[in-house]
Amino acid sequence: MMEKLGMAEAKRRFSELINRVADSGDRVLIERQGKPVIALVKADDLEQLERAVQSKPPKGLLAAVGAWADYPNLDELINHIYRARSRAKDRKASFG
Helix, strand or coil: CEEEEEHHHHHHCHHHHHHHHHHHCCEEEEEECCEEEEEECCHHHHHHHHHHHHHCCCCHHHHHHHHHCCCCCHHHHHHHHHHHHHHCCCCCCCCC
């Protein structure tokens, strides 16, 4: 079961919520001004989530961001490409 609470209510009931999450596995979503900001979950559930996230390779733009770490001089490489494109006679270079 998941309960949604505002920040003030969660503060008042913090000890109770911790015990309930730890003992029964309930989950608590804490909201600030009606928007979810944090969740209380069992440590075991968090560990499962962490393992699931780590086991999946990133996709899309997230994968590209991770790949950029392999290029410490990425800015220099991009500038080199733009310079080469601007000298090309078969097409114009577009910078944005």
